[in-house]
Amino acid sequence: MSTVLVTGGSGFVGIHVILQLLAAGDTVRTTLRRPDRQADVLTMLREGGAASPESLSFFTADLVRDDGWREAVAGCDYVLHVASPLSTTVPKDENDMIIPARDGTLRVLRAAREAGVKRVVITSSLGAIGYGHPPREQPFDETEWTNLDGADVQPYVKSKTLAERAAWDFVAREGGGLELSVINPVGIFGPVLGPDFSGSIEIVKSLLDGVMPAVPRVYFGLVDVRDVADLHLRAMTAPEAKGERFIAVSGETLSILDIAKVLRRELGPRARRVPRLQAPDWVVRLAATRVPLLRAVVPSLGNVRRSTSTKARRVLGWQARSNDEAILSTAESLIRLGLVKA
Template sequence: MSTVLVTGGSGFIGVHTILQLLASGHAVRTTVRNIDRAADVIAMLREGGADAPDTVGFVAADLLRDDGWREAAAGCDYVLHVASPLIDRVPDDENELIIPAREGTLRVLRAARDAGVKRVVLTSSFAAIGYGHPPRATPFDETIWSNIDDSDVQAYPKSKTLAERAAWDFVAREGGGLELAVVNPTAVLGPALGADFSQSIGIVKALLDGAVPAVPRIHFGLVDVRDVADLHLRAMTSPRASGERFVAVAGETMSMLEIGRVLRAKLGSKARRVPRFQAPDWLIRIAALRNPVARATLPLLGKVRRSTSAKAQNLLGWRPRGNEEMIVATAESLIRLNLVKT
């Protein structure tokens, strides 16, 4: 089978992608910013049921530095660029996210091209598609790009949009024979394998912990991490995927209140702290005067961004799990790993 490099192997999507590559018989190499994280990745792979996690190769490489990327890509047939810079606060300067996302993507693409890699699959985001637009009745699809000139578009959507734009431009101008495919997930849920999980899972954790008495009026498209990993593998190998973007979403958008209702219906007493009420927008605006997290939600209030994964389903045969299944799987994993209040 092929040798595949997965960047950011300690991340939520990265470790699930490695699991599926191993199960499919591929040789896997992954990058971590600090080689000490290798033990954490192996532990998460074991939690996920990997038969031979010790066969994964590790290379230390940082999106902000050139060191390690040539070594990481050498001898690989494919690269799945999953690594993404994230910070656990609202950045004072949007370039804290934009520069690492864009420059890191270009570092990976240069290393892949120079190593003779056949195809790179880039993990972008629905944030590169559905932001900065007026309300619309039709779902967002892969033909649309976020309008980053809109004043409500924040640092994260800008970083994902600019990084993906830079990737397409690089392949067109300097890629040689390198192929590119892009996966654009909505909010990613699914089984956590350790304490290192996505910000989207943090939403479910906050609901289970009862972190707030009432939830803001925010809606999400959802997709299971296992299906995101599956879509990466399909985009990696299918001849029809080269040069294409693929929205990864399971179905209709859901509000935080609706997610909470699923948790209470399916988990019983384990969901006793989940809020039952939706906060009025005026209350969130008052909270935003002092709370930067509440302030970051203001552009999202009441906006329903529907999207479609018809292209991935029709072109690649992708079949995602439903919203309820992934919400329950997320919550059960957090409970099993003792990552929520008891």
């Protein structure tokens, strides 16, 4: 069994990664920006069915500070760098996201190299691959990079691109014997274990709450968080994953209206607030002048951004749950935890 550090253990992906590592019998460490979040992590682990949380230890470390990283990685075999700044709105200053993402990644890599860690697996995003390009039918794959000059490149996408670029450059120039693998997920759905979840989950919550009378014409790929965690574990140990990046996507790209249809079809009365209509693009653009949450989606209206996980399936034997299962497990968990309107 291995000793593994998971950065950002209170986050949606981080907690599922920890669950699977504990189930595999590994000794797990995790970093939190605030030590008072330990109780929240333990609560989420219990919700997720963790049998042996005593194999988990906590360290305090922040992406924007050097303190704590050396202690967190000391004696680790692997590091899964999941932590990343997130925002549900477009920040006024893009550096509020870019600097923690890029510099935090480099802090983790330097500490891992100095500690003699074998491999670091970084959670990047399709945002580092499939943005800034003209609309097209051909799916994006791991050979491609986001064009940072594109109109649809928002600060989050830029932060993930620059952070991943910096990681590959660091390992090539200064990594020594440190190995690197990268996971590039699309929109992450799946079972929520507590109040910390991704922006993708917020979409399902908003649909169930009836926040929008009609949905914007936005498309994206889906993947279940449990499958994202599984891909991290595979990339952590597989010799074939060294120096490789892997897109994590379940199936076909869906629209928000497609997701709404799944919820209404499968949840019956519990989906009574879910909208049935798709808003014209001009209405969304007008609303975005007053609703910050919509500003980020305007450049992507109507762009069906496809991607493929062929490489992860072929190289690592990875299999993913269906889009429907990812959507429904999200909704069921939000309802069970009382995180949507009654």
